[in-house]
Amino acid sequence: MEIAVNQYRVDYQRRGEIVRRLALAIMFVVAASLPVVGWSAAADPIPPVGTYDGIDVEQPIEFPHNVHVDVNKINCMYCHTYARRSKVAGIPPTSKCMGCHKIIATDKPRIQKLTEYWQKKQSPPWKKVHDLPDFVHFTHERHLKRFVFDRDYPVEDVKDICAFCHGQIKDMTVAHKVKPLNMGWCKSCHEANGGPGDCWKCHK
């Protein structure tokens, strides 16, 4: 009986040592991986995969994104200014359009149409192209923080980040849906970049 007890003690001591060594090893591994984790948080994002050919949405004015973004190099967030501070990117108010177009390109038929709306004190009835179902919570600000501001990405190149979900808007006139914006597609990016995986983070 006594021998058995002693045996147990020896075993117990040895186990304690193993546990201590393991703990040290784990601590070392964790410490070594910390900078890696820190680096991966700011790492280049892996864009979601998959394309989709959406239907053309007819807009009241054929707004030329390409002229604004590609030719005149205007930042997406100059007009879609709410993107960095709210859930929605926002359609700019007509006053913002008129801020430039009181002077610029006033002879173009599109601008004349815009000026008509402006004089009638109406906003052009823009239609939503990238629409998510009502049961989805998506916030632009958190995505911009993660992919632009947190990794000190040059804000003037933000269009390449927007392109993850909106495609190359700089090559389009009116926006055309080129990404599926469905759950599997969202999830592909969330999994690749360590986004939240909890159902209730996005479903409401």
Added chain:
Amino acid sequence: MSLQNIMENWSNYRRGAEEGGHHKYEHRWGMAINLDLCIGCNACSTACYAENNLAVVGKSRFAKGQAMHWLRVERYWDESQNKSSSVTPDYPEEGASFLPMMCQQCNSATCEPVCPVAATYHTPDGLNAQVYNRCIGSRYCSNNCPYRNRYFNFFSYYESSWPEPLNLQLNPDLTVRDKGVMEKCTFCVQRIRAAKDKAKMADRKVQDGEFTTACAQACPTGAIVFGDRLDETSKVAKLWQQHEVKLGVYKQHKQNPEKRGYRIFEELNVDPSVMYLERVRDTGI
């Protein structure tokens, strides 16, 4: 998390809360409701209707028990002191006490493991999630809830509930539920989500008192206190501590009448997140 969590931890899923469960919690949202302060005014219920797009089902459906009140104020009557009359009226003139009853956000909830499609599951925030677009309307969860706090959309109530222009009052932060979907109190998860988003934008943690649920906000006497029980400095955590109510305990052993805290159906070991403070009575009934 979520579905993956359920699949991987299925054998542990019903591991009792007294063993610590199996979840890694970020927050554990909880409530403390002081029944001594509750005056039964139903403001909480009304606020809930407004905040959570609850459909108004109408008198006849209400009578059939189809009301969608996520938060209902239950009435209880003290036994009549007047022993001479053998007949007790349905609504005695005195002795009413009220109990706001909402989803208790159980930590080992009975509704979760019976869902065939994992539409209801436990979040890392300590909430019973209900994912509407995943729900197929089997109603197992509702039948398994000991509190009867889950409500089923038997009809498309939204068609008649908000005639124009009342549809403009709908809260865009959560779905308007359609026929065939189970719903229940979410502890105003849209507010939680907004507060967490705001906190993350500023690289900080959610502060206690930064936001509250609609019912707690509307309560005129402040009977409902909402907060994070993981945050020891929060008002709700202090109340739980003060009244010696602990998580993972299914039987309270308290001698001191000053410690009024209890949880409903604690003995079922569902580990609810809502603590009630018993009413103080001067009559000693």
